[in-house]
Amino acid sequence: MKLEKIFGPxxxxxxxxxxxxxxxxxxxxxxxxxxxxxxxAFVFYADLIRSLSIEPEIDFVRMSSYADNTxxxxxxxxxxxxxxxxxxxxxxxxxDIVDTGRSVSYLSRVLEERGPKSVSLCALIDKQERREVLxxxxxxxxxxxxxxxxGYGLDxxxxxxxxxxxxxxxxxx
Ligand code: IMP
Ligand code: MG
Numbered sequence: 001m002k003l004e005k006i007f008g009p010x011x012x013x014x015x016x017x018x019x020x021x022x023x024x025x026x027x028x029x030x031x032x033x034x035x036x037x038x039x040x041a042f043v044f045y046a047d048l049i050r051s052l053s054i055e056p057e058i059d060f061v062r063m064s065s066y067a068d069n070t071x072x073x074x075x076x077x078x079x080x081x082x083x084x085x086x087x088x089x090x091x092x093x094x095x096d097i098v099d100t101g102r103s104v105s106y107l108s109r110v111l112e113e114r115g116p117k118s119v120s121l122c123a124l125i126d127k128q129e130r131r132e133v134l135x136x137x138x139x140x141x142x143x144x145x146x147x148x149x150x151g152y153g154l155d156x157x158x159x160x161x162x163x164x165x166x167x168x169x170x171x172x173x
Contacts, residue, residue, distance in 0.1 A: 003150070007142055007166040012152060015141050016044070019122065020051025023092065023139060027054055030117075031089045035082060037107065038062040040096030043153035043161070044124045044141070048094060056092070059084050063103050076106040086116040092139075096154050097125040101133035125149055125166070142166070 007015075034056040036045035049056065062080035091111055098104055098121075108119050122139035129146035150156050151163035160167070 001156075001172060002170040003160075003163075003167040004170055005165050005167050006144070006149075009164045012141075012166065013047075016047050016051050019139050019141065020048060020053075023048075023122065024053040027056075027090060027092070032056040032092060033059060033084060033086055033089050033116075034092045034094055035111075036060045037093065037095045037104075038080065039161070040153050040155065041094050041124070044096060045094045048122070057084055057089070061107065063107065065103065076103055078110075082111075086111055086114050089116055090118045091116045091120070093119065093121045095121065095123045097127055097149060098123045098135055098137060099127050099130055101131050101135040105133040105135055124152070125154075 032054060034045070034049055036042060036059070038060050039062070049058065059082045060080065061078060061082055063076050064079045065076045093104065093107060093111070095104055104121060104123075108121065111119050120138040121136065123137050124141040126137050126140045126143045127146065127149065128143065148156065148169040149166060150160035150169050151165050151167045153161050154166070155161045156169055
């Protein structure tokens with residue numbers, strides 16, 4: 001396995017600075033709950049919330065998908081739900097990467113049922129090739145077409161989350 005750098009720490013920092021300014025502008029004087037989708041988004045989230053000039057409420061969710069025997073697709077469940085209420089607040093989901101779009105579409109559907117004012121999505125990486133569900137990413141860090149991405153919170157078998165840059169994982173021939 002080889003790692004090929006695609007976005008370095010300086011580029012990531014600049015991008016987050018811009019995202020933070022945009023989000024701060026859009027949610028100025030509006031109650032915002034920023035929800036980190038564990039585990040992958042934790043590094044991005046920590047940098048993003050520190051780039052904001054507004055004071056969002058902070059919360060975390062974790063989802064897991066398990067294969068069920070009757071369908072090939074598998075189901076998504078919360079393994080950790082939010083702890084604060086989103087009722088009448090604006091919610092910003094912060095994800096590491098949108099791939100098929102299944103998990104984030106599940107999450108926004110569940111949160112919508114709790115009566116928020118709005119639900120928006122911020123994703124560090126929008127990976128487009130395998131998209132199955134039409135998803136609107138309101139705030140995008142980087143767009144990549146395909147491949148397996150690690151670093152800056154993203155893992156392969158729980159490794160590489162600590163890398164300060166973003167890499168493509170290249171399998172051995
Ligand atoms: P989904 O296919 O959009 O539901 O993505 C589900 C989750 O799979 C993402 O939130 C990531 O945690 C993980 N994932 C998808 N693509 C990658 C990748 O390239 N590297 C690391 N994790 C990924
Ligand atoms: Mg994720």
